[in-house]
Amino acid sequence: MTNVLEVEDLHVSFRAYGGEIQAVRGVSFAVRPGETLAIVGESGCGKSVTARAILGMVKAPRGRVKKGSVRLQGRELSCLGKKELQQVRGAQIGMIFQDPMTSLNPTMKIGTQIAEVLIKHQKLAKKQAREKAIELLAAVGIPEPARRYEQYPHECSGGMRQRIVIAIALACDPELIIADEPTTALDVTIQAQILALLNDLQRTKGTSIIMITHDLGVVAEVADQMAVMYAGIIVEQGPVEEIFDNPQHPYTKGLLQSVPRLDQPSEERLIPIQGAPPDLFAPPAGCPFAARCDHAMEVCAQYMPKSTAFSAQHQAKCWLHDRRAHRVEELVSAGREQHV
Amino acid sequence: MWKYMLKRSLSMVITLWLIATLTFVIMHLIPGDPFATEARMLPEEVVQNMRERYHLDKPLIEQYVQYMNGLIHLDLGPSIQQKSQDVTTLIQSGFPASAVLGLQSLVIALTGGIALGVVAALFHNRLMDYAAMFFAILGISVPSFILAPLLIKYFAVKWELLPVASWDGWEYSVLPSVALAIGPLAIIARFVRTSMIEVFDQDYMSTAEAKGLSTFHIVFRHGIRNAILPVITFIGPLFANLITGTFVVEKIFAIPGIGKYFVESIFNRDYPVILGTSVFYSAVLILTLFVTDILYRFVDPRIKLANGGE
Numbered sequence: 001m002t003n004v005l006e007v008e009d010l011h012v013s014f015r016a017y018g019g020e021i022q023a024v025r026g027v028s029f030a031v032r033p034g035e036t037l038a039i040v041g042e043s044g045c046g047k048s049v050t051a052r053a054i055l056g057m058v059k060a061p062r063g064r065v066k067k068g069s070v071r072l073q074g075r076e077l078s079c080l081g082k083k084e085l086q087q088v089r090g091a092q093i094g095m096i097f098q099d100p101m102t103s104l105n106p107t108m109k110i111g112t113q114i115a116e117v118l119i120k121h122q123k124l125a126k127k128q129a130r131e132k133a134i135e136l137l138a139a140v141g142i143p144e145p146a147r148r149y150e151q152y153p154h155e156c157s158g159g160m161r162q163r164i165v166i167a168i169a170l171a172c173d174p175e176l177i178i179a180d181e182p183t184t185a186l187d188v189t190i191q192a193q194i195l196a197l198l199n200d201l202q203r204t205k206g207t208s209i210i211m212i213t214h215d216l217g218v219v220a221e222v223a224d225q226m227a228v229m230y231a232g233i234i235v236e237q238g239p240v241e242e243i244f245d246n247p248q249h250p251y252t253k254g255l256l257q258s259v260p261r262l263d264q265p266s267e268e269r270l271i272p273i274q275g276a277p278p279d280l281f282a283p284p285a286g287c288p289f290a291a292r293c294d295h296a297m298e299v300c301a302q303y304m305p306k307s308t309a310f311s312a313q314h315q316a317k318c319w320l321h322d323r324r325a326h327r328v329e330e331l332v333s334a335g336r337e338q339h340v
Numbered sequence: 341m342w343k344y345m346l347k348r349s350l351s352m353v354i355t356l357w358l359i360a361t362l363t364f365v366i367m368h369l370i371p372g373d374p375f376a377t378e379a380r381m382l383p384e385e386v387v388q389n390m391r392e393r394y395h396l397d398k399p400l401i402e403q404y405v406q407y408m409n410g411l412i413h414l415d416l417g418p419s420i421q422q423k424s425q426d427v428t429t430l431i432q433s434g435f436p437a438s439a440v441l442g443l444q445s446l447v448i449a450l451t452g453g454i455a456l457g458v459v460a461a462l463f464h465n466r467l468m469d470y471a472a473m474f475f476a477i478l479g480i481s482v483p484s485f486i487l488a489p490l491l492i493k494y495f496a497v498k499w500e501l502l503p504v505a506s507w508d509g510w511e512y513s514v515l516p517s518v519a520l521a522i523g524p525l526a527i528i529a530r531f532v533r534t535s536m537i538e539v540f541d542q543d544y545m546s547t548a549e550a551k552g553l554s555t556f557h558i559v560f561r562h563g564i565r566n567a568i569l570p571v572i573t574f575i576g577p578l579f580a581n582l583i584t585g586t587f588v589v590e591k592i593f594a595i596p597g598i599g600k601y602f603v604e605s606i607f608n609r610d611y612p613v614i615l616g617t618s619v620f621y622s623a624v625l626i627l628t629l630f631v632t633d634i635l636y637r638f639v640d641p642r643i644k645l646a647n648g649g650e
Contacts, residue, residue, distance in 0.1 A: 057546070057550065087552060088552065095547070107642075116557075117551045153641070173643035
């Protein structure tokens with residue numbers, strides 16, 4: 001089974017006053033057919049930039065993919081020309097943006113916005129494109145699709161607009177959909193509906209999805225695999241259940257502890273992660289999380305940790321798992337001895 | 341929609357009446373009168389006769405009522421300076437030339453301005469942008485009475501490409517149209533650049549890009565319509581200004597338009613012409629503003645006209 005998408009050692013930087021912001025610093029992951037990969041991380045960790053980089057949409061002239069390879073079904077995308085990339089966008093990779101209130105053109109009819117993708121990629125005539133667009137509107141659960149076709153975005157609610165955005169992304173049956181925080185701007189009941197819709201469509205069409213989010217609830221609900229991003233690198237990745245049950249990176253542990261759980265006694269307090277992520281103008285040489293990590297050792301601040309594999313797919317980048325590090329059990333017992 | 345139109349029409353009539361009244365009052369507040377020069381050379385009785393001929397001997401309020409009565413019947417009265425011509429005929433004979441000139445320069449200003457603005461925005465902060473904006477600043481700051489003679493010197497005299505100093509056909513209108521268009525073109529270019537840069541940053545432009553559309557399609561199908569609103573605001577008054585003629589350009593190119601009456605009538609205290617041109621200009625302006633307001637609605641579907649009833 002070949003992977004739908006393979007990203008290897010991706011680096012993206014932005015020029016800014018006084019230097020270069022290294023937004024993505026060597027990210028590698030793969031997406032298998034019909035699978036959902038969630039990329040999780042806090043604001044500014046580079047997840048959206050990664051998504052844009054896959055589509056070759058890093059904003060020039062300030063932003064630049066410095067290094068790395070993006071392969072869609074074995075085909076290298078990072079060296080494609082503008083025209084060839086346009087053939088991929090919208091046809092093979094569909095994109096869903098965060099805020100449906102702003103991601104649709106306010107001065108263009110909803111129908112036209114869907115139909116133009118079909119006209120561009122499937123070379124449909126206007127009339128056929130219209131019919132197909134109405135079908136798509138119906139498929140994403142919009143009542144009276146023919147009437148909605150003629151309407152403008154401001155005449156629709158947020159949830160409805162996100163359904164339209166999904167219809168656009170799905171229009172040409174892409175192999176991969178990248179959803180950049182598709183539910184963040186929606187209220188909770190609508191969030192659930194949109195996630196259910198994405199799940200349904202994925203099941204019927206077998207599309208792979210990259211779900212970018214900072215909401216672990218969303219991850220638990222829809223994702224098969226997850227990658228935890230921090231300060232431009234992936235610190236831990238693997239199957240969702242394995243990571244939720246047995247997180248290996250202190251940052252992942254911190255994230256999971258800071259989310260309320262139903263099986264947790266309500267009087268127990270949530271544990272926030274102290275501090276803030278490092279400045280990506282001058283990222284630390286070592287593990288970017290070292291400054292906030294409770295278990296940081298001297299080596300953490302100086303050298304970037306290597307990946308440690310815990311199962312076929314589960315891996316984390318942390319010095320604690322290095323052969324040479326003290327085992328946690330030893331530390332705990334050492335602490336006990338001191339206290340006695 | 342119809343209710344809105346009706347309301348708007350009513351307020352347009354009232355506005356026009358207010359403008360005519362104000363102009364009437366201000367005009368009579370200016371010291372001097374149409375026969376100030378003659379009064380020094382001619383006998384008292386002759387001047388008195390002339391004043392009677394134009395009803396200037398009557399009390400102001402009577403003159404006002406008489407003028408308004410004429411205005412309702414679209415009679416703008418006789419010109420004092422241009423013998424045996426009434427103002428309506430003056431405008432009728434001069435307006436076509438001014439309007440042709442104005443419309444042509446509006447088209448030049450719009451197409452050129454939008455193109456220049458889009459190019460500048462596409463190459464934001466790069467050489468093309470700086471070049472376009474340098475040209476725009478030049479266009480805004482060089483007045484037409486410098487640009488027009490330059491155009492004549494090179495295009496008409498030196499290279500003999502286009503004829504000037506007459507009004508005998510289309511080719512005579514090219515240079516004056518260009519001279520008239522450069523200023524507005526530059527302003528439009530700057531407007532378009534600013535709003536286009538803003539539009540390029542919008543999420544829906546990313547959506548359009550992620551659809552795999554070509555840059556041309558993204559700019560002209562998705563961008564322009566959103567970026568054009570501030571330009572439409574500017575086009576309203578610009579249109580009125582351009583088609584009612586301009587003193588400088590019409591004078592330099594010897595075009596028989598109505599631009600000169602706006603200026604000369606004030607020097608001559610030619611009361612009916614002052615009033616006539618003011619009322620005419622205001623009427624054109626009010627109508628254009630009305631049209632732009634309706635245009636907004638077509639460009640941006642989010643805009644609803646007040647009491648539109650839709």
